[in-house]
Amino acid sequence: MPHSPLHAEHVALGATLVDFAGWEMPVRYSGDVAEHTAVRTAAGLFDISHMGEIAVRGADAASGLDHALVSAMSRVALGRAKYTMLCTPEGGIIDDLIVYRRDWDHFLIVANASNTAAVVAALQERLAGRDVTVTDESQEVALIAIQGPRAEEIVATMCDRNADDVRASTYYSWCTVTLRGDIHAICARTGYTGEDGFELFVPAADAVEVWRLAQEVGGPLGLIPCGLSARDSLRLEAGMPLYGQELGLDRTPFAAGLGRVVQLDAGKVLLPPGLDGAVSVSAEPVERGDFVGRDALEAAKAAHEAAFADPTGAPADYEVLVGLKGEGRRSARTGYELFAGEERAGVVTSGAPSTTLGVAIAMAYVHPRFAAEGTVLEADVRGRREPMTVTALPFYKRA
């Protein structure tokens, strides 16, 4: 089983380790509730080195990714990132991704651990014949996340240079930093918790030093190591989807409530640098052009809009993602069925007791007839029905 470069650190911290996507990763250190609460009130330190890092480089990198992904990467500014998806020609989701534009011809794609190989293979196939290389850099890169209201202070203090860049960065932007110990990192203001936070891409060989530095700097400010259990409970409260539960080959971005990532209209693109090396934005919007799955996704968009315009007329098997809130802590879990009276209304894809809200929350796919906010459904929780109310996502939003 592959190990994170921080594996020995987790063992030394007494973490409970589990097999996650074939990697041995920490599920918790001190406790689920303490870790979840630390991220909401101070800061949490996460090892997410199991995620995949894929470099796409070359003169055709931007245009190639425009074709391969559902969003137009040619529109992403330098120093910015974009949440997007890789879909099949039929519009099913192969993975959800964050793509960081490192340069006009260089993109860093972060994929889920379980899908990295599939993403690499799809990109290589879709970019074949173009002036671009696709390289899986996952083994060389460690990814450490610091999330919570104190994260900016902690990461800025970890910097030897560029602390001001960290403080000035905005959500979904990234900057290069030199951390204490002369460690070069990419510091991205992205995350999976619903709090402010940063994800640090560091060379695998520097991972241990960065992990320990974060604890040294952050510990006095309330930072504690947090595992995959807290990561999951935090992202659920933040209404963020998880591949394999809310997202999969059998779902479209529209059904998942993420139709915004499918870009169909024209937009301004980044132009290759001129003789002076400066990168500029096109004066006029450029047509989106064709991309893998475009036809199927245009049809899916139309079907989705029709289903909301006329819920009773939507096909019996059409389902859309909603949030659900229970009345007590007894929680519907992945796979539990939902009912409206005796009629099956849908299925829960993720569910757990919410530490912040004090009641059960869930994400579920239901027929459009049951998707209106305020609709009361019943979850079959191990033989007993628990009422759950359709609630707008996210369940939690930071102040």
Added chain:
Amino acid sequence: MADVPEDLTYSAEHEWVRGEVAAGSTVTVGISRHAADALGDVVYVEAPRVGDTVTAGQVCGELESSKAVSELYSPVTGVVMSVNEALTADPSPINADPYGAGWIFTVEVTDAGGELLDAAAYSALIA
């Protein structure tokens, strides 16, 4: 080193029993450290109610954590005499002190039949 007190007996479903299991005696029941650690922080307990009949080896409640749900089995047969009501508002003693403040219910034993493991046998089971 597993936390398995010598003075208790255990079920294969990871409950502990304090007290002699004999018809007419009252015993206290909880879940082991091993079970509590596997669950993670317990946020919801559903215990049997006072007066309920419980049967050794059968489900009598459930425990819920962030990541998991676990059924609660009765290790003995009898009538529930008391329930740790404090756990309704705050189940954290189950994780913090599973053999003390984390006790879940007491039973007046009506049938002493059924096999419980001593500390050594339970330690071997969870090793």
